Amino acid sequence: MAAASPMPLAELHLHIEGTLEPELIFALAERNGIELPYANLDELRSRYEFTDLQSFLDLYYANMAVLRTEQDFADMTRAYLARAAAAGVRHAEIMMDPQAHLSRGVSLETCVNGVASVLATSEEEFGVSTLLIAAFLRDLSEDSALEVLEGLLAMNAPIAGIGLDSAEVGNPPSKFTRLFARAGEAGLRKIAHAGEEGPPSYIVEALDVLAVERIDHGIRCMEDPELVERLVNDRVPLTVCPLSNVRLRAVDMLAAHPLPAMLAAGLNVSVNSDDPAYFGGYVDSNFAQLESVLGLSEFDRVRLAANSIRSSFASEERKQELLAELSG
């Protein structure tokens, strides 16, 4: 008997650099003549024990050293799409961190074109429609972000929107007021990480000051009942990443994850993998573990998938197509 096909959904919170699997890190290092500070795969894997967001970011940025050519970015993107398609992902909104490559001497053209060349044919090749989102590193200056955004606009980069990521605490959304205003003028969609490690007030700022349309993570909203009421009333999408939250110790264990309470409160939540090569699984593993540990029901699974499709920036036609598949 053929295996049941996975539930169709949209992945809205995914860092393409976070899909760089250990095997590909070694393959790209060899291809590019880069000496890694790990003798073998096991030694690299032994570093995947994180105590907080920063301890992960240190390894995430260090491992990017192997990404040098357009082909490297294309290979990483192709590997993600193949794996995501197997997990049921039918639409993906993919973040990349251009500043993390520019600082290593890799040009905007190299990193953007390498990813975008694969996304351009993702629907035909993998059955996954895609959009690219340029994310900006909030621990760098706003001027740096503005300069990179102008570079992306000047090269007519095929980006649908901008995001805000990296070390959250101490780098509030309001630090990037001009960046998000400029993105709005340029007709770009706007999202930001907020309330992952940072306080609920960062979620409020991202909405009020940056006018974002979606919040990445947002789990700490649960500490502020008034904010929860607002997010429910406005149907603000929260792209939750359960395995990421456990691995980065934003929550103690999956059994204590706020997702069931968020669903019960009526929040518009979806399930996403964030940096699947680092956090123990793609979106299907996130769902499987939620089911086994939290007893997530079939009803909630379908609701989460429908939320992901409705909260995406896909065309209305594509959304209807995917919603029909989900209900069929």
Ligand SMILES: Nc1ncnc2[nH]cnc12
């Ligand atoms: N979970 C995360 N939070 C903030 N920045 C990130 N960059 C990649 N993954 C991230």
Ligand SMILES: [Zn+2]
């Ligand atoms: Zn993220």
